[in-house]
Amino acid sequence: MARRRQAVTIKHVAADAGVSLQTVSRVINNEPNVRPEMKERVQASIDKLGYVPSIAAQRMSGSRSYLILAINDRERTIADWQSRQGTDWVDQMLLGGMLTCAERGYRMLVELIDTHSDHVERELGAAIAALQPDGVIVTPPHSENPLITGLLAKKHIPFARIGSKEPGHGIALTMGDEHLAKLATEHLAGLGHRRIGFIAGSEEYSLADWRIDGWREAMENAGLEHEGLCQRGDFGFESGVRAARALLDLPDPPTAIIASSDQMTLAALEVAKERGLTVPDDLSLISFDNTPLVRFTSPPLTALDQPIAATAARAVELLIDEGRDYVSDTPVVIEGDLVIRGSTAAPKRR
């Protein structure tokens, strides 16, 4: 690898503008104590020479690295990519996070880390040591992994925890899981459903339980019985099949089901078909992910839209503006919406 030097450095600018390096540095970083006149002169040279600071050098001299790390679960992410089922979590994170980073001169780097590995700390530590990011976004299930959040807090690296409510170090953000579950439940109750089943996600994710809470509360508010109407899945298709069967095998089966992931909703749709039930006439269905595929099933699925991009964008903003030693009290909540499509209708049989 040949030695590649920066084409135009701060020195060239300084020489061109006839000022010291420091003055150029001040202009670049928008620091005070530069006369407007000087500033203009320097800026002119910068533009003329097409100068762009090297982030490596900036980082080296103890300043920022202009890098935000977005950490996702390795196993799950790779499985999603390989299966090509349309999960666009990473895309939405990039859409929100990367574009917001770009607006402020930062870059977002996606990093995959094994939650279950016994050397999570080593993996994360290595990424941090190598990259020296100015901020880290952790997603479920990492956001609830104390090994990860602890390490980040200890190293005083600003970090945002998406899908985490715990008070403490780092910026906690949620997408209003209870609220979303309530929205779905109320929509169904409003259509006249009395028996509304719920397929929950893995206990490994707290948000799975927040969703149950929202559903249960909405059921109670509507004066509906919810005993026995909640089945636990693990977000995956197979678990959805089992859960849907269990619900439909009930003596008094639900006429509507809310499932905590697109795959589990898809599974419920399959089970309904296999039993000769028509969706939405015999069974209404709501998916907890508004991923691409829900639009292409038949019928297209009514879905809860989680504002992943908006959440990532907010996380980046907070990280950059006030991430330093941020301590969460209550989480930042970015609420989503219910998108009504063809899988929900008033119950035909009661």
Next chain:
Amino acid sequence: MARRRQAVTIKHVAADAGVSLQTVSRVINNEPNVRPEMKERVQASIDKLGYVPSIAAQRMSGSRSYLILAINDRERTIADWQSRQGTDWVDQMLLGGMLTCAERGYRMLVELIDTHSDHVERELGAAIAALQPDGVIVTPPHSENPLITGLLAKKHIPFARIGSKEPGHGIALTMGDEHLAKLATEHLAGLGHRRIGFIAGSEEYSLADWRIDGWREAMENAGLEHEGLCQRGDFGFESGVRAARALLDLPDPPTAIIASSDQMTLAALEVAKERGLTVPDDLSLISFDNTPLVRFTSPPLTALDQPIAATAARAVELLIDEGRDYVSDTPVVIEGDLVIRGSTAAPKRR
């Protein structure tokens, strides 16, 4: 922003192992001229202290940046992410590129750049100056933009051009577009189709024409007439609608259509439905993208699978291993497959 120093540096390791900095540096970079015994001792200290070199420092001292830039078209990529239609191009690039990078201690950074902007060079130049990547992957339509490839060549930055065949600077890679088009055509001809229509992509992409070539050649080889059976679209849904209508309005309409994108195939499916044609009985359909959504349409679409991940992986390997001043003669071809699903069958009416 507080001044954050590296926790454990090469100095600590050197002190711990009782050697000079250079020796540690040599061990890190696997350079010769280190006695195995020394090497072991140093490695032990590295492991003990959990030392990881700072990329910024490595880059600063004229070595590598361990960064590969993957450049995609800004407008198109954002539109894809926002529309949530399941285009997983970026995901597949990450799957192949990022994981391959990780295997070799590199990171992949996604960067969006406007092809149509008049300041492409400035945008790209800025990204390069700021990040100093060791390699760049350019995707269509950037891979055929001389402003981009020219700049990269001029700066002697190793780069790979995906979807480009031109001899010259940079590593040219394709996914065997003609071959894929032939595969599809032969499959349909084998089923007994005589009239096989083709919906091409935008002329802005050379690969759109390579696909036409493959289709035409296969038609000729099978002794089939192809005059008037090719309609030009722009990869988007609307253009697909127009093209499909034009084809089906023909006096002797095709019994099968190959469309150069998933959206255009979807459009053809819609048009077929609107005309009361059953797929595949009245009309067979093949999509040139095996994106997630093609599995969820009804019927699921037979599709040409472009090995995006494998191509990105290969690009990274070549970039790292022999990217320096690489000059392409013939392109590296990573061939894809035909995935047969429910949208193709023997023609019912002849």
Next chain:
DNA sequence: GTGAAAGCGCTAACAG
């Protein structure tokens, strides 16, 4: 084989 010295491009700290 190994070590010492110099410097990459930039900013922090301190002078003026």
Next chain:
DNA sequence: CTGTTAGCGCTTTCAC
């Protein structure tokens, strides 16, 4: 307000 000095952590000379 502006300039000077001293590094940041590492690799590249070039000695030994």
